[in-house]
Amino acid sequence: MRRDLVEAAARGDHEAFEVLATSAGDRLYAVARLILRSSDLAEDAVQEALVRAWQQLPSLRDPDRFDAWLHRLVVNACADQGRQLRRWSQQVRPLPLDASISDDTGAVADREQLERGFGRLKPEQRAVVVLHYYSGFSAAEIARILGIPEGTARSRLHYATEAMRAALQADARQPMVAHNGTM
Amino acid sequence: MPTDRQLDDRISRWLEAEAPTQLPDRVLRATFERTRTTRQKGGWRAVLGRSLMNRTFFALGGAAAVIVVGVLATGLYFNQPGFGGPPETTPLPTPPSAPTVVPTAAPSPAPTPSASPVADPPTGRLNAGTYVAHPFGPPNDGMSFTFIVRSNSWEALHGRDVPDSEESGVVGLLRFGESGVPTMGMGFHRIRSLNGDPCNHPGTADDVAIGPTVDDLVAGLTSSTEYETSDPTDVSLGGYSGKQVVVTMPADPAAVDQCAEGYVIWNPMEGGFYDNAFGPENRWTLWILDVEGQRVVIRISDFEDSPADLRQELQSIVDSIVITAP
Numbered sequence: 038m039r040r041d042l043v044e045a046a047a048r049g050d051h052e053a054f055e056v057l058a059t060s061a062g063d064r065l066y067a068v069a070r071l072i073l074r075s076s077d078l079a080e081d082a083v084q085e086a087l088v089r090a091w092q093q094l095p096s097l098r099d100p101d102r103f104d105a106w107l108h109r110l111v112v113n114a115c116a117d118q119g120r121q122l123r124r125w126s127q128q129v130r131p132l133p134l135d136a137s138i139s140d141d142t143g144a145v146a147d148r149e150q151l152e153r154g155f156g157r158l159k160p161e162q163r164a165v166v167v168l169h170y171y172s173g174f175s176a177a178e179i180a181r182i183l184g185i186p187e188g189t190a191r192s193r194l195h196y197a198t199e200a201m202r203a204a205l206q207a208d209a210r211q212p213m214v215a216h217n218g219t220m
Numbered sequence: 221m222p223t224d225r226q227l228d229d230r231i232s233r234w235l236e237a238e239a240p241t242q243l244p245d246r247v248l249r250a251t252f253e254r255t256r257t258t259r260q261k262g263g264w265r266a267v268l269g270r271s272l273m274n275r276t277f278f279a280l281g282g283a284a285a286v287i288v289v290g291v292l293a294t295g296l297y298f299n300q301p302g303f304g305g306p307p308e309t310t311p312l313p314t315p316p317s318a319p320t321v322v323p324t325a326a327p328s329p330a331p332t333p334s335a336s337p338v339a340d341p342p343t344g345r346l347n348a349g350t351y352v353a354h355p356f357g358p359p360n361d362g363m364s365f366t367f368i369v370r371s372n373s374w375e376a377l378h379g380r381d382v383p384d385s386e387e388s389g390v391v392g393l394l395r396f397g398e399s400g401v402p403t404m405g406m407g408f409h410r411i412r413s414l415n416g417d418p419c420n421h422p423g424t425a426d427d428v429a430i431g432p433t434v435d436d437l438v439a440g441l442t443s444s445t446e447y448e449t450s451d452p453t454d455v456s457l458g459g460y461s462g463k464q465v466v467v468t469m470p471a472d473p474a475a476v477d478q479c480a481e482g483y484v485i486w487n488p489m490e491g492g493f494y495d496n497a498f499g500p501e502n503r504w505t506l507w508i509l510d511v512e513g514q515r516v517v518i519r520i521s522d523f524e525d526s527p528a529d530l531r532q533e534l535q536s537i538v539d540s541i542v543i544t545a546p
Contacts, residue, residue: 049260055252066243071235083243084251091255097477099499106477151234170228171235184419184474202227 043100046091054094058087061104064172065111071167072115072160082118086111108172109182112164147205154204162197169194337366340389343378354389355379355408357491360514361388362546365408365458367537369393374537379493387492393537395530403498404526404534409517410489414440418447419479421494427487434462434508434515441465441506447485455507457518458543462509469497469504476500498523507538512545 045053065086070079089110097106155163168174168182176194180187337350346369353365357379375394379387392407416426430440442449448468455464469476469483476483482496497504498521507518518541520534 047260051252051256054255058251059248062243062248063241066247067239067241070240071238076240079240080244080247084247084254087251088254088258092258092260093479093482095260099473099477102473102477109474147230148234148237151231166231167235170231171239181472181474198227198231201231205227205230 039103040100043094043097043103047094047097047100051091054091057103058090061107062087065107068108068167068172069111069115071171072112072163073118074156078115078118082111082114085117086114089114105174105178105182108168108174109184112168112183115164116160150204151201154201157204158197158200162193162200165190165193166197166201340378341376343376345372346374346376346393347372351376351390353391353408355387355391356389356410356489357387360410360516363511363514363516364544365518366540366542366544368540369537371533391493393534395534404522404530405498405520406534406538407495407519407521409486409495409519410492411437411486411515411517412489412492413487414444415484415487416446418483418485418497419475421482421484421487432515434510437508437515437517438463438465441467441485444485446470455509457507457509457538458541460509460511460516460543462507465506465508467504467506469500469502471501473500476502497521509543511543514545516543 039057042053042057046057062083066079066083069082069086070076073079073082086107087110090107093110097103155166158166164183165179168179169176174182176190177187179185179194180190183190337352339352340354341351348370350366350368353367354361354363355365356363373395375396376390377392377394379389379391392405395404411430413430414428415421416428420426428440428444430436438452442452442465447470450464450466452463452465455462467485469485476497477499479496482494484494484496488494501523503522503524505520505522509516509518518538520531520538522531522534
């Protein structure tokens with residue numbers, strides 16, 4: 038059914054495209070917001086990615102790769118959002134902590150440290166972390182999605198994971214502040 | 221110190237907790253407002269895909285079902301999969317008497333077109349017959365390509381139906397696969413420059429300028445490391461000579477299918493249309509000809525595993541081309 042929708046949308050069926058975009062929208066938005074750490078930028082990135090998807094769907098030869106292709110478009114759109122602001126790595130700030138949120142990691146301090154470690158990553162490393170730990174893609178799949186060698190995907194993922202491990206191990210905790218210009 | 225597994229779990233759960241759960245409706249509304257008024261790109265695929273869909277809609281919605289069933293059953297409607305027509309491997313009604321080995325660098329004799337050719341038919345299905353295409357705008361609008369189609373299974377693509385194109389006649393032919401997208405085709409081209417990175421072709425920053433001659437384009441194509449090219453060979457087609465080069469797009473799907481703007485190796489002359497690769501390992505067999513001092517490219521687009529009989533059929537169309545230059 039989904040393949041049929043992709044093929045119909047690729048032939049110009051806008052209703053089919055709306056079904057596909059609506060079903061993928063929440064997931065793409067989550068990916069974009071995690072990478073960009075900004076709701077406004079993430080909304081713009083998702084909109085741009087979906088518009089590009091509509092325009093470029095006729096070029097997608099394998100309908101079964103639609104989801105992976107959408108992820109690539111949204112990651113690219115995240116990068117474009119940053120470039121448009123000319124300060125991709127400087128505009129992005131950690132989300133404010135919400136102490137009311139509890140999770141299995143237990144402590145707000147844990148989240149704080151993960152936040153800090155994640156915030157220090159380069160955008161391309163952040164994208165790999167989100168695609169792997171949130172979206173569940175393997176390094177090989179990430180490589181295909183991003184159009185990079187598998188070794189590069191593994192290397193980015195390894196570095197990013199180690200950076201977050203280091204953050205968790207940090208002895209000294211610093212107060213959470215917005216890091217304009219410090220990422 | 222957390223173990224790898226513990227750390228993985230922590231990061232996953234943290235991201236799950238941080239991730240928003242719902243895209244605001246206004247974003248989708250704004251998106252669809254834009255897409256409803258935005259044309260799809262993709263060159264031949266987009267245009268003929270829509271053409272096919274529209275005719276499907278007409279057939280199923282505009283006619284009585286019994287008539288449609290009758291038409292499909294008797295094969296009088298579209299002669300293609302999905303419409304009750306024969307499969308992709310249907311033999312040619314009138315096979316060429318001397319099938320050409322493909323790709324070939326040897327000059328092939330051009331059959332004489334029949335007496336009453338059809339000039340620049342509209343986008344859509346062609347019947348077997350002789351056609352004349354005027355694919356180029358000024359200053360080459362007087363150049364024509366006469367060719368013979370020997371079956372009823374090819375689609376013409378008219379330049380006026382191609383987004384962003386100003387070409388005023390038939391610019392190519394297409395054959396659809398079972399999934400409703402074109403898998404083989406032939407095109408007429410005038411090339412201005414090459415793209416340094418075919419996956420990011422918009423803009424001119426990485427354009428590779430090429431001179432106006434056949435050898436200039438051959439040198440540009442064969443020096444690219446983005447795709448594979450064959451050694452150029454001498455060729456003659458339609459009464460003119462030049463070079464033949466076979467370009468094979470990358471095999472990695474990520475390098476071709478997932479390009480946001482399509483995988484586009486070259487840029488057309490002003491008014492021409494952008495044509496992207498059909499997919500990984502798409503093979504372009506190019507006849508790069510010098511037609512009275514104008515460089516013209518005739519291209520067959522297919523895949524290594526394209527059905528041999530269809531490839532032969534397409535080759536016979538190319539072999540029949542007679543070029544007339546004013």
